[in-house]
Amino acid sequence: MNADKVLDARGLSCPMPVVRTKKAIDELKPGQILELHTTDSGALSDIPAWAKTAGHRVIEQSEDNGVYKFWIQKG
Amino acid sequence: MSRKVAIIASNGGLFDAYKVFNIATAAAAADAEVAIFFTFEGLNLIHKDAHQQLPVPTGREHYMEGFKKANVPSIPELLQMAQEMNVKLIACQMTMDVMSLKKEDFVDGVDVGGAATFLHFAQDADVTLTF
Structure with missing residues (x-):
């Protein structure tokens, strides 16, 4: 997925x-x-909860070797 | 519409500081308007010198290794972050009088106010917490 x-x-x-996610x-x-x-x-659980509260959307997530990746679309 | 989170910080240990500033910065990161009212020992958390060396509860000194291992940010870092995210810091005037503390004894950007100041903010808060 392409990220900005x-x-x-x-x-x-x-x-x-x-x-840091908020600042970014x-x-x-x-x-x-x-x-x-x-x-x-x-x-x-924190990133999806934060996104919901702040009005953004987690459109995809994955885990690779202990690294969690989230793709978050700004609302 | 912005939500409001009102926090009372009335204890002055290192663990108390983490509870207060973690919740405050997380709330600010979710675009909430956050105010913390520091009263009694809670004033340590914004005192220029004290907040840099807050006491660890007796018998819990071994937690410090875990803090380092988990790469938990320091309290001065968290406090600075809270201020960068416009968390409002209110020092309790009455406690300051009792402890002979002046506004200059606290980190820059602290407001001084009484119970009514906090209550005015908390009156329509969506979340109110006491630590």
């Missing part, structure tokens, strides 16, 4: 993945897509 921006948040713990998505326009990489397993 990629954010490497690997190695960071709560609440940093969410905080602020730089995008509505409809654009952010690709997030994180190793925080809490992000599995």
Whole structure:
């Protein structure tokens, strides 16, 4: 999937993945897509919850060798 | 429409600081308007010097290794982040008087107010938390 921006948040713990994701998505326009990489397993529930609260949409997610990837479309 | 999160911080240990600032920054990251009212020992969390070396509960010193291993951000980092995300920090005037603290004793950008100031903010808050 093509992303407009990629954010490497690997190695960071709560609440940093969410905080960095927010900062990154602020730089995008509505409809654009952010690709997030994180190793925080809490992000599995945190990122979808955050997206719902903040009005964005997780359109895809995957896991690869302990790295969780999310594609988030800015609302 | 922006949601409001109102937090009271009334304890001054390291773990208390994490509870307060993690929730506050996460809420701010979700575009909520956040205010924290610091009262009694909670004032430590925004004190210029104290917030850099908050006490760890006795018998829990071994947690510090876990903090390092999990790469948890420091309290000064979290506090700075909260301020960058416009979290409103309100120091309790009455406690400041009792402890002979001045506005200058706190990190820059702190507001000073009383119970009514916090209640005014919290009146229509969607989430209210006490730590």
